[in-house]
Structure formats: C-alpha cells, structure tokens
Amino acid sequence: MQKDVDAARVVVVGLGGIGGGIAHRMSERGRHVIGVDLDSDRANEWQQRSGCPAVSSFDSIEWDDVRCVFIAVRTAPQVDVVLADHGVRKAMDGGASAFVATTMTPSDARRLAEAHRGRRVFELPVSGGEIKAREGELTGLMTGPHPTAFEKTLLQDIFSTLFQFDDYGQPSLLKLVNNTLAARNLLNAAAAVATAHEHGVDAFLASNVIRSSSGSSVAGDALITLSGNQIDLLRKDARLLGDELSSSPLDLASMNDIVSIVSATQGLLTTAHTGRTRS
Known part of the structure; x- marks a missing residue:
C-alpha cells in the first residue's frame, strides 16, 4: 500500500455483530480502525477484545485523517444521525467515503443518496453474520460512485462476494x-x-x-x-x-400458482442469462 493509505483511518460506527466483526477484520488487515458505539460498555468491550481504540462520542475523533466511515447501525434514522454529525460531514466533504451497511427500505436508501448528492455515499447492505464478518467472508450488495483504489482494497478485506447494482434502492x-x-x-x-x-x-x-x-x-x-x-x-x-x-x-404466491409462477420465473432467468451471454 502507499504511505497515505497506510496512515488513513477507518471509522466503524456500530460495534454490534456485523460492525464489530468488520472493524476487527480490518484491524487484523493492518487498518487504522476506530470503533464507535454510543453504548460505552460495548465500545469498551470491543476495544479490549480487539486492541483498537473505541469511543462513544464522535467528538473524540480526529477527523482530518479519516478516509472512510463504515456505518453498521440498526435503523435508517440512526444512519441520518451519523451522517448529520459535524465531524462526519467534514470528513466526507474532504473526500472520505461512507459505506452504509444498515438494512433500509429502498425509499430510505434513495432519500439518503439524494440528501448527500456529491458525496461518496455507498449503499451496501450485507449478509453473512458476525463470524463471516470477522473472517472477511461477507456477501455485499452495493451501489454508489465508482470505487477508488483505496475503497477497492477495503472491500476486498471485508467481502468474499460483492454484487454491484445500477441504482440506489436496488441493493x-x-x-x-x-x-x-x-x-x-x-x-x-x-x-x-x-x-x-x-x-x-x-x-x-x-x-x-x-x-x-x-x-x-x-x-x-x-x-x-x-x-x-x-x-x-x-x-x-x-x-x-x-x-x-x-x-x-x-406475498401472493400460493400452491395453486406454483406451475405458472415457476415457469414464468424460469423464462425470466433464461432471458436474462441469454442477454448477459450475448453482451
């Protein structure tokens, strides 16, 4: 890695199963990780377990060297609170990326993207659980700006499978x-x-x-x-x-429709596969 990449800090907000596992994985890969959780007991526990710094307030972070904020909180309103923080906004306005792993409705994802147009915000719900998060074997569903070289290395640390989508809301x-x-x-x-x-x-x-x-x-x-x-x-x-x-x-699927639904879906998959093969 280049020197500036080695010195870059990654902030992980939300140290539950997924966020804590991702933060631990990145620290093991040599990243300068700072964990954030409003639950001070959880933050302290993660710090003792990982050996990396963890805080319960954004004000405790020096944002100038932060290159990425990984958000793994539980709800869309909590994502809004994180992205509204002065320090987070300062980092993003300076070019830092925000990867939002929180599961949201498609409407919330589109609203968030529109509210932060011009910033490097990635919609990135994940699947796999805490163990796979710690082992770098998560599955991710992503849309957003074209990833930089630095962002690509972060994603490679965390995901064994990454699906990319065209529009916000689709992941x-x-x-x-x-x-x-x-x-x-x-x-x-x-x-x-x-x-x-x-x-x-x-x-x-x-x-x-x-x-x-x-x-x-x-x-x-x-x-x-x-x-x-x-x-x-x-x-x-x-x-x-x-x-x-x-x-x-x-919602509407029933056993009475199993033949017609399965047949129609098989047709969709065959058409899609043929189109991908030709392209």
Whole structure:
C-alpha cells in the first residue's frame, strides 16, 4: 500500500455483530480502525477484545485523517444521525467515503443518496453474520460512485462476494426480498417439523430428513441454532418489505400458482442469462 493509505483511518460506527466483526477484520488487515458505539460498555468491550481504540462520542475523533466511515447501525434514522454529525460531514466533504451497511427500505436508501448528492455515499447492505464478518467472508450488495483504489482494497478485506447494482434502492430491495424469503423458508421448515411430530414422527429425525433432502433451505436448516435476535432481524426485514410494497408476487404466491409462477420465473432467468451471454 502507499504511505497515505497506510496512515488513513477507518471509522466503524456500530460495534454490534456485523460492525464489530468488520472493524476487527480490518484491524487484523493492518487498518487504522476506530470503533464507535454510543453504548460505552460495548465500545469498551470491543476495544479490549480487539486492541483498537473505541469511543462513544464522535467528538473524540480526529477527523482530518479519516478516509472512510463504515456505518453498521440498526435503523435508517440512526444512519441520518451519523451522517448529520459535524465531524462526519467534514470528513466526507474532504473526500472520505461512507459505506452504509444498515438494512433500509429502498425509499430510505434513495432519500439518503439524494440528501448527500456529491458525496461518496455507498449503499451496501450485507449478509453473512458476525463470524463471516470477522473472517472477511461477507456477501455485499452495493451501489454508489465508482470505487477508488483505496475503497477497492477495503472491500476486498471485508467481502468474499460483492454484487454491484445500477441504482440506489436496488441493493436494499434485494436484501429485503432475500431475507423475507429466508423468513418464509424458516417458518415453513418449523411448520413441517411440527406437522411430522403431530403425526408421531420424532422431531429431530424429521428435521434431519428435511435438511438432507428436497425440503432443505439455508434458513430452514439452521432452525435449531438460530437465536432470537436472528429471527427478529428476519421478521424486521419482512416487515420493512411489506411497508415498502403494497403487494408483490412473494406475498401472493400460493400452491395453486406454483406451475405458472415457476415457469414464468424460469423464462425470466433464461432471458436474462441469454442477454448477459450475448453482451
């Protein structure tokens, strides 16, 4: 890396599972990371665990050397508060980038992009959980300005898979659609195991059969291990999608329509694949 890149500071706002894991990963990659969390106990705990500085106030940060602000708070209003901070705005007006990992509605993502037009704001919802965040194996869905060389190295540190989109709002929409699908798969898996149990089949055996055969799904297979917080996050995203869309094929899908919906979607995928191949 160049000398100015080595000296650049990266501020990670929100030291929960994802933010804390990303901050830890970047520090292990030799980045000068400062963690921020309004919960001082969480900030202190992360500092002791990582060996990197962590603060609970933006006023404690020297912003002149900050090249990137990674935002991993829980809600869109919290993102607004972060980006409205004087120090954050000063850094961004000086060319620092902001990567927003918070899951939002597409409308909030577009509003945020418009409010910060001319600044380097990236919409970047992530998937993978705390362990993958710490190991640099997250999946990211991104749109924003064309990444600089410095920004590309940051992204390479954090993500094993990165999908890029054309317009603001698209990454958030697909993140919500994906997690709503995961929530439905989880619910269906739980109902399937319960149905088998009600008819005399051992629940653990039923779960193992489903996991190793045609009923398998990532969310359903994790049924026995998912925490209450993980389930709540899936439910939250499903609600956000419902708030954004008055209706969707995902809501309206029923077994009566399985042949027509699957056939139509197969056609869409074939057309899209053919178009990509020709281009």
